[in-house]
Amino acid sequence: MRTSEIFRSSVVALSLNKIRTFLTMLGVIIGVFAVVALVSVVKGFENYITDQFNSLGSNLIWVMPGMVSFEQGGGEPSFANNKLDSKHVELIERYASDIYSEISSVVRVPKTIKYKTKTYTATLTGGTERMYEILNVQLDLGRFFSKAEVDSKARVLILGSLVTEELFPTKNPIGEKVKIDGISFTVIGTAKPWGPNFDDRVFIPDTTIKSSLGVDRYTGIIVRVKDDEDMEDASRKIKLAVLRDLKEDDFTVMSQKDILSSVNSILNVLSVGLAAIAGISLFVGGIGIMNIMLVSVTERTREIGLRKALGATSKDILIQFLTESILIGFLGGALGLILAWIGTLIASSWIRAEIPWWSVLLGFGFSVVVGVVFGTYPAMSASKKDPIESLRYE
Amino acid sequence: MASLMKVINVSKIYDLGSEVITALNNVNIEIYKGEFISIIGKSGSGKSTLMHILGLLDTPTSGEIILNGQNTKGMKEKELAKIRNKEIGFVFQSFNLLQRTTTLDNVMLPLKYSDIPSYMWRKKGLDMLKMMGLENRLHNKSNELSGGQKQRVAIARALINDPSIILADEPTGNLDSKTGDEIIELFSDLHKQGRTVVIVTHNEEIADLAQRKIIIKDGEVIEQ
Numbered sequence A: 001m002r003t004s005e006i007f008r009s010s011v012v013a014l015s016l017n018k019i020r021t022f023l024t025m026l027g028v029i030i031g032v033f034a035v036v037a038l039v040s041v042v043k044g045f046e047n048y049i050t051d052q053f054n055s056l057g058s059n060l061i062w063v064m065p066g067m068v069s070f071e072q073g074g075g076e077p078s079f080a081n082n083k084l085d086s087k088h089v090e091l092i093e094r095y096a097s098d099i100y101s102e103i104s105s106v107v108r109v110p111k112t113i114k115y116k117t118k119t120y121t122a123t124l125t126g127g128t129e130r131m132y133e134i135l136n137v138q139l140d141l142g143r144f145f146s147k148a149e150v151d152s153k154a155r156v157l158i159l160g161s162l163v164t165e166e167l168f169p170t171k172n173p174i175g176e177k178v179k180i181d182g183i184s185f186t187v188i189g190t191a192k193p194w195g196p197n198f199d200d201r202v203f204i205p206d207t208t209i210k211s212s213l214g215v216d217r218y219t220g221i222i223v224r225v226k227d228d229e230d231m232e233d234a235s236r237k238i239k240l241a242v243l244r245d246l247k248e249d250d251f252t253v254m255s256q257k258d259i260l261s262s263v264n265s266i267l268n269v270l271s272v273g274l275a276a277i278a279g280i281s282l283f284v285g286g287i288g289i290m291n292i293m294l295v296s297v298t299e300r301t302r303e304i305g306l307r308k309a310l311g312a313t314s315k316d317i318l319i320q321f322l323t324e325s326i327l328i329g330f331l332g333g334a335l336g337l338i339l340a341w342i343g344t345l346i347a348s349s350w351i352r353a354e355i356p357w358w359s360v361l362l363g364f365g366f367s368v369v370v371g372v373v374f375g376t377y378p379a380m381s382a383s384k385k386d387p388i389e390s391l392r393y394e
Numbered sequence B: 001m002a003s004l005m006k007v008i009n010v011s012k013i014y015d016l017g018s019e020v021i022t023a024l025n026n027v028n029i030e031i032y033k034g035e036f037i038s039i040i041g042k043s044g045s046g047k048s049t050l051m052h053i054l055g056l057l058d059t060p061t062s063g064e065i066i067l068n069g070q071n072t073k074g075m076k077e078k079e080l081a082k083i084r085n086k087e088i089g090f091v092f093q094s095f096n097l098l099q100r101t102t103t104l105d106n107v108m109l110p111l112k113y114s115d116i117p118s119y120m121w122r123k124k125g126l127d128m129l130k131m132m133g134l135e136n137r138l139h140n141k142s143n144e145l146s147g148g149q150k151q152r153v154a155i156a157r158a159l160i161n162d163p164s165i166i167l168a169d170e171p172t173g174n175l176d177s178k179t180g181d182e183i184i185e186l187f188s189d190l191h192k193q194g195r196t197v198v199i200v201t202h203n204e205e206i207a208d209l210a211q212r213k214i215i216i217k218d219g220e221v222i223e224q
């Protein structure tokens, strides 16, 4: 039998039982949708994180207290035994002076900010005036704090866009007084919307945080490495500088690349895990195909006998039934992909989700393979049927 | 007359373990081109078994079938399928049309397993159906046809590859006597056109219409 004819007769056979065919496909549709959509959402997270880092520039190095391991446990690093303070900024300034263009300590503490009756819990971010350059802060109104203000421990601060929105929905905040722990601070600037991780921040001189709010340990030290310096080299120099005071276990030096690759490896494990779980639903879909194909073979026993009487070989019958199950897998895969594509379009209004080509190939490939694997047994049993018994079958 | 098919010492034995059933016992028949043969016998006498063996759908336990001078013994499944497709036209008691499939598609079915190029299928199908007086039922599904019409479609399907022999196993068994007579008339016309026709029947009158009557009893040919 010709390929086009086999294909045509399979389409006809499947369309004779449209609802049944659709229900059989459903397992594959859901399976492929789940695989591709989950992968695309994880990809969206990856993009989100990469974007966040890229907006900071790629030549940043963080010195963080304690052992930071994103691979084990993940989440926020623990600061239980934080020994990082101004001494270590000075050590880097002294012993690694040739490799950096900017350096700033960072203190991050959640604090509730009050303006009249309104309150907002922001991430207070303390640093020197150079944080402006290092983090590449984009100002909306006003200005960043100056060296003089850092030195004089001035009670000034810059609000992130979310904080501004909450506390000053209609009013120009510049020059207004807000309260933290009962102490008054003057708003001197506001930042433009930047990203979820930054918009709830409030920037403040680290000296002020220390003197007015009593926070004296650093959450980290950020170093912007000179453009022509080698990042690995710079990491090593910074590490050596800090090692003059602290032990190896007391701190961690990480570059952008280190952090990104740790995060990406977590996400990869995540997406493989999710895809595997979704793959199980494809397997279940395959069992559905096998089940229905077996029913179909039994129902069409006489047809099989007739076709053989009219000149069909066992191979013709095998191919005919196999084509039907592959077609179910193929169409199910296609519909699943279309659904995943629509899902990704919808999701992309929140997160830069995208469908990587390999997941399309994987989803589609799997659905066709499922059609072949689970269609083979029914097709074999059809092809082996004895024509005479089949013709006698009631 | 030229010999078309020779059945030599054919036996068909079913060994069921607990009992051994001899469906055909040492059958010898020669069929000549253009003959109209009827096979008659009681239920269970082995008529269908013989038809299946004549149509190369079943293989005898022992003995040989010579078709057009060619011994079919030991042929591969593929070769036998090809001969069935080209040389044999089956007509069944229960029509065996594909469900919910149009008349035309049913008639064209054997062509799909042949070497005939697909552009010729439709015309051949139309010609056959016209010959059977079904030109106004081309696109009806098989379940929309009467019994007589169904059997005509089945005969058209049997004829479409221009086979050397038509094997009809009780073709009137599911029809009322008037419609049955019309179908027998049709076979008789086919014979007059020079075709070789073998009909299995219970009906003595129908059997007597044929040129030659083969009587079969308990798997043995007792008169031919």
Ligand SMILES: Nc1ncnc2c1ncn2[C@@H]1O[C@H](COP(=O)(O)OP(=O)(O)OP(=O)(O)O)[C@@H](O)[C@H]1O
Binding pocket: B014, B016, B021, B022, B023, B041, B042, B043, B044, B045, B046, B047, B048, B049, B050
């Ligand atoms: N697959 C089989 N296994 C065992 N016995 C079989 C098988 N097929 C047929 N037989 C036996 O062979 C004998 C001949 O059967 P066959 O169908 O040829 O009879 P028939 O003459 O066509 O009868 P009917 O007029 O009822 O159609 C019967 O006794 C039947 O039971």
Ligand SMILES: [Mg+2]
Binding pocket: B047, B048, B049, B169
């Ligand atoms: Mg019979």
